[in-house]
Amino acid sequence: MSRLRSASVVSLALALSTPAFAADAGSPTGPTGTRGDVSMVLKFVEKQTVSLEQAMPQKKFTWRPGKGVRSVSEVYLHIAGGIYFLLGKGGYETPADVSAVMQSKKWESQTTNKDEIKKILTTAFAFAQKTIADTSDADLEKTLDFFGTQMTERALFIGLVSHCSEHLGQSIAYARTNGVVPPWSKPGASD
Numbered sequence: 001m002s003r004l005r006s007a008s009v010v011s012l013a014l015a016l017s018t019p020a021f022a023a024d025a026g027s028p029t030g031p032t033g034t035r036g037d038v039s040m041v042l043k044f045v046e047k048q049t050v051s052l053e054q055a056m057p058q059k060k061f062t063w064r065p066g067k068g069v070r071s072v073s074e075v076y077l078h079i080a081g082g083i084y085f086l087l088g089k090g091g092y093e094t095p096a097d098v099s100a101v102m103q104s105k106k107w108e109s110q111t112t113n114k115d116e117i118k119k120i121l122t123t124a125f126a127f128a129q130k131t132i133a134d135t136s137d138a139d140l141e142k143t144l145d146f147f148g149t150q151m152t153e154r155a156l157f158i159g160l161v162s163h164c165s166e167h168l169g170q171s172i173a174y175a176r177t178n179g180v181v182p183p184w185s186k187p188g189a190s191d
Contacts, residue, residue, distance in 0.1 A: 030133060031132060031133050032137075033137055034137070034140055034154055034157075035132050035133070035135060035137065035140065035157070038132055038157045038158065038160075038161060039129060039132045039133070041161050042125065042128060042129065042132070042160070042161050042164065043125075043129070045161060045164045045165055045168055046121075046122070046125040046164075048168055048182070048184060049076070049079060049121060049125075049164065049168050049171065050118060050121055050122060050125075051182075051183045051184065052168070052171055052172065052175055052180075052182050052183065053076050053114065053117060053118055053121060053171070054114065054118060055175065055180055055181075055182065055183050056072055056114065056174075056175060056178070056180055057178075057180070058113075058114050060072055060178050060180075061073040061112045061113075061114055061117075062112055063174070063178060065174070065177065070108065070170075071112075072171070072174055072178075073108075073111070073112040073114075073117055074108040074109070075167055075170055075171055075174065076117045076120075076121060076171065077107060077108045077109075077110065077111075077117060077120065078107075078108055078167060079121065079124070079163075079164055079167045079168070079171075080117075080120045080121050080123075080124035080125075081102065081107045081108065081124075082160075082163045082164065082167070083124040083125065083127060083128045083160060083164070084098050084102065084124060084127065085102070086156060086159060086160045086163065087127070087128065087131050087156075087160065089144070089146055089147075089156070090144055090146075090153060090156045091144065092131050095127070128160060132157060135153060135157075139153050140152060140153045140154040140157075141153070141154070144156065
């Protein structure tokens, strides 16, 4: 188990040092410090999530590994919904159209269309990036009540990345089970 942890740490360190995380020379400067780090990692997770979502054949979006387990489409919608839910718990205002679908309890069943899901994902990730950019470094120290646990805004943002990454991993397992190779894992892939 120790070797696995060491390999995971080394893999993360290498991934963070790759050009996939480097900003384009012409890109505007984003947030710095912790907010910049969270933003950078979230962009990487978004890129992999959306590219994998697009690599899955439309006919597999209703596939699920077992009864009572989220389908392919439901996992991707869960990622997007989790962004809004977690940031909403942090006091950030969720867009009205998103709130309406969430309140109807139909968020994860709203569509199985991969192009619609891509739009939902990219809109949710953009909402997260704007929220991170609009939050000041001082606000990262503010505490909030998260289901009875006191946590900082910083911990909320880290938890957001963790949640997205967890379900990206689930999506990778779904893809591999269905014979889909993640685009970044293909020979010659640049990231």
